[in-house]
Amino acid sequence: MSDAAINQSKRGARAVILKSIRDQLAESALRDAASGKEKVEQTGVVLSNEGSSIAVDTVQANGQKNNLERSLVRPFREQLEAVGGHCLVVSGQVEAARALNSIIAELQTTPLPTQRIALSDAPLVERLMRETGVKVDEITTSPSAPDLFGYDIGLTAAQAAIAETGTLVLESDYERHRLVSLLPPVHIAVIDAADICPTLGDALRRVRRRGPMEMSRAITFVTGPSRTADIELTLTIGVHGPRELYVIVNEGPPLTTD
Amino acid sequence: MSHLDHPTTETFDANARAALTDMQLRGALRNATSLFGKRRLEASQSLDNWEELRSQARAIKDETLLHLDRYLEEFTANAERAGAQVHWARDAAEANGIVCGLARERSAHLVVKSKSMATEEIHLNAALEAEGIVAIETDLGEYIVQLAGETPSHIIAPAIHKTKGQIAALFTDKLGIAPTEDVAMLTSTARRVLRAKFAAADIGVSGVNFGVAETGTILILENEGNIRLTTSLPKTHIAVMGIEKVVPRFADLEVFLKLLPRSGTGQHLTAYQSLITGTKRHADDEGPDELHLILLDNGRSRMLGHAITRQSLACIRCGACLNACPVYQQIGGHAYGSVYPGPIGAVITPQLFGMAKAAQLPYASSLCGACREVCPVKIDIPELLLHLRAEITEGAEQSRQEAGGSRQGEAAIKRRRLERIAFKLWAAVMIRPWLYERSGRLFRVLQRFVVRGGKIGKVEGLLARVAPPLAAWTTARDLRPIERRTFREQWRDKPVD
Numbered sequence: 001m002s003d004a005a006i007n008q009s010k011r012g013a014r015a016v017i018l019k020s021i022r023d024q025l026a027e028s029a030l031r032d033a034a035s036g037k038e039k040v041e042q043t044g045v046v047l048s049n050e051g052s053s054i055a056v057d058t059v060q061a062n063g064q065k066n067n068l069e070r071s072l073v074r075p076f077r078e079q080l081e082a083v084g085g086h087c088l089v090v091s092g093q094v095e096a097a098r099a100l101n102s103i104i105a106e107l108q109t110t111p112l113p114t115q116r117i118a119l120s121d122a123p124l125v126e127r128l129m130r131e132t133g134v135k136v137d138e139i140t141t142s143p144s145a146p147d148l149f150g151y152d153i154g155l156t157a158a159q160a161a162i163a164e165t166g167t168l169v170l171e172s173d174y175e176r177h178r179l180v181s182l183l184p185p186v187h188i189a190v191i192d193a194a195d196i197c198p199t200l201g202d203a204l205r206r207v208r209r210r211g212p213m214e215m216s217r218a219i220t221f222v223t224g225p226s227r228t229a230d231i232e233l234t235l236t237i238g239v240h241g242p243r244e245l246y247v248i249v250n251e252g253p254p255l256t257t258d
Numbered sequence: 259m260s261h262l263d264h265p266t267t268e269t270f271d272a273n274a275r276a277a278l279t280d281m282q283l284r285g286a287l288r289n290a291t292s293l294f295g296k297r298r299l300e301a302s303q304s305l306d307n308w309e310e311l312r313s314q315a316r317a318i319k320d321e322t323l324l325h326l327d328r329y330l331e332e333f334t335a336n337a338e339r340a341g342a343q344v345h346w347a348r349d350a351a352e353a354n355g356i357v358c359g360l361a362r363e364r365s366a367h368l369v370v371k372s373k374s375m376a377t378e379e380i381h382l383n384a385a386l387e388a389e390g391i392v393a394i395e396t397d398l399g400e401y402i403v404q405l406a407g408e409t410p411s412h413i414i415a416p417a418i419h420k421t422k423g424q425i426a427a428l429f430t431d432k433l434g435i436a437p438t439e440d441v442a443m444l445t446s447t448a449r450r451v452l453r454a455k456f457a458a459a460d461i462g463v464s465g466v467n468f469g470v471a472e473t474g475t476i477l478i479l480e481n482e483g484n485i486r487l488t489t490s491l492p493k494t495h496i497a498v499m500g501i502e503k504v505v506p507r508f509a510d511l512e513v514f515l516k517l518l519p520r521s522g523t524g525q526h527l528t529a530y531q532s533l534i535t536g537t538k539r540h541a542d543d544e545g546p547d548e549l550h551l552i553l554l555d556n557g558r559s560r561m562l563g564h565a566i567t568r569q570s571l572a573c574i575r576c577g578a579c580l581n582a583c584p585v586y587q588q589i590g591g592h593a594y595g596s597v598y599p600g601p602i603g604a605v606i607t608p609q610l611f612g613m614a615k616a617a618q619l620p621y622a623s624s625l626c627g628a629c630r631e632v633c634p635v636k637i638d639i640p641e642l643l644l645h646l647r648a649e650i651t652e653g654a655e656q657s658r659q660e661a662g663g664s665r666q667g668e669a670a671i672k673r674r675r676l677e678r679i680a681f682k683l684w685a686a687v688m689i690r691p692w693l694y695e696r697s698g699r700l701f702r703v704l705q706r707f708v709v710r711g712g713k714i715g716k717v718e719g720l721l722a723r724v725a726p727p728l729a730a731w732t733t734a735r736d737l738r739p740i741e742r743r744t745f746r747e748q749w750r751d752k753p754v755d
Contacts, residue, residue, distance in 0.1 A: 014346040024563035178544040219533040226483040230399035241483025
């Protein structure tokens with residue numbers, strides 16, 4: 001088929017499908033009118049419409065902010081641990097580096113290899129890694145996709161988190177962490193307590209910027225390590241994604257103001 | 259399951275009977291459906307506004323479906339603005355043609371696939387194979403099923419019909435590992451084998467759970483990470499999406515993200531959600547170079563024409579109705595002979611693939627209503643089943659009038675005529691007390707021929723031929739005979755104080 005013919009048939013399919021939809025809906029409307037049925041459209045449920053649900057984050061600005069942050073760290077931690085993730089709460093960069101150090105030390109006591117560490121391109125991540133002073137074979141920022149298959153640990157920041165579900169929110173516009181958080185068997189993420197949202201809805205409003213062009217092209221929600229129960233319903237951790245997920249939550253002065 | 263290798267919907271009754279004799283399958287089904295059912299209930303009770311969320315979700319779906327043309331155009335425009343290429347496919351052949359064409363243009367040899375009902379519906383793997391392109395399923399359950407040359411038996415857990423022993427034997431045979439029944443070992447074997455495929459794949463093919471009209475975003479949920487790999491690693495990402503998957507607003511996702519994982523696996527949230535809006539902004543960004551979205555009709559727009567059938571398109575493919583269904587619980591997914599099994603399959607399959615092929619499915623239900631109760635988008639499946647049954651009967655009569663009705667149609671007409679006579683007789687008896695009483699007495703005399711040891715056991719021989727329903731009823735259970743003295747007689751003879 002020539003390109004023109006393909007385009008022709010493509011336009012054809014679109015027109016045919018849209019026409020079929022309109023015809024069927026018109027037929028249904030006629031039938032509903034005839035049978036005196038109320039239109040489904042007018043059922044009593046109020047739909048949230050655009051604009052009504054944007055400004056929630058700003059409500060929590062100012063005064064009570066610190067208290068709110070603290071109160072969100074606990075549920076975040078509980079939810080994350082409930083799905084098999086690990087959570088370390090620290091205050092400030094020195095403690096964060098120490099926590100990172102202890103995670104790597106702990107991993108070195110397990111059969112998991114820990115010699116090759118991949119970093120996302122977030123400056124914070126590189127800073128922390130340098131401060132730990134751990135001795136490993138290799139630390140690389142943003143390795144290429146084919147190389148990443150050979151790394152043992154992926155270290156990233158995250159743009160937000162969700163307290164009610166223990167979820168990390170990764171936005172591709174702010175950091176190269178799409179693969180570093182996915183391919184290595186261990187994923188360690190660092191986040192400021194200030195970036196924890198109370199609910200899933202809050203997180204969706206946060207990542208949803210005005211207009212499609214303003215949203216990150218790839219937004220990933222991560223809740224615990226990769227899991228499956230496809231063989232006899234037996235829960236198994238680490239099937240395609242990371243087997244271990246560590247989140248370092250910083251309650252001290254924000255680390256991510258790069 | 260050798261006796262059920264490739265069951266089709268036409269032979270549902272026989273498939274179901276065969277499945278009932280498979281004790282291993284029934285044990286596995288009992289475990290799976292009761293566990294999923296229990297988890298769903300607990301997860302739904304973890305929210306205090308579950309019912310409100312269900313109503314909200316349904317209202318969003320209803321609103322979308324009533325303006326589906328508009329929302330699809332809005333979705334298309336926004337997805338294209340963000341760099342995606344949108345294709346429209348009227349049917350399976352057209353959708354497969356688009357995928358195969360894209361693969362050919364890119365000289366692709368290897369396609370990695372994440373779990374997608376839509377691609378199973380159109381049999382994309384077979385179409386790719388015919389082009390000499392290898393398509394690998396990467397969801398663990400789907401991978402097992404593909405290795406075994408079988409089909410999925412559950413929407414959420416495709417390989418629940420297989421024991422770990424069978425899976426171990428399969429892996430030893432096909433992947434050459436040492437025999438083991440250690441589930442963690444089997445899983446890490448699949449991880450190792452499939453990682454090599456991900457690294458080498460030219461194209462990633464995924465499904466779509468929700469497409470957002472106002473942003474052009476697609477949302478895909480999973481637990482394993484294979485969808486993230488499928489949509490991040492290969493240069494080209496193709497997502498196949500039924501036209502009913504669109505929702506109007508980004509904020510609408512919240513409701514569905516609360517309902518779908520809880521209804522499907524009983525999780526508050528699955529491990530991963532990928533929200534993908536178009537293609538990357540800069541050449542050195544991570545992710546595929548191109549995103550192709552294929553909007554698939556394949557019989558869906560037809561369902562919009564009636565308020566009852568339209569609700570089929572509200573389905574979010576959670577699988578809760580399968581676990582709740584007393585029929586599915588006994589026979590599993592293969593007996594339905596369709597990619598869509600269980601109660602929702604019994605209503606979707608005939609509508610998508612034609613009543614002629616699936617006329618037995620709307621009868622594969624006791625109309626108990628358990629499916630309606632658990633459905634997160636409140637689809638009235640029993641109402642749909644009855645609607646389709648009516649269509650089957652009316653269709654048969656119509657095709658007879660047009661002469662040249664099918665054999666199945668003829669049988670349906672005959673059955674309908676007999677049913678009419680039976681119900682007329684029943685009505686005539688029930689409105690005349692004297693006749694009711696006399697019939698009772700008559701049957702009390704007649705039943706002497708079949709009552710053995712105080713019950714009516716299996717009815718065979720001549721009587722079975724005269725009264726097929728009686729024979730059918732008593733093949734698997736006893737019938738209680740009419741009492742020697744009925745309640746009416748006892749009441750009448752009661753001594754007056």
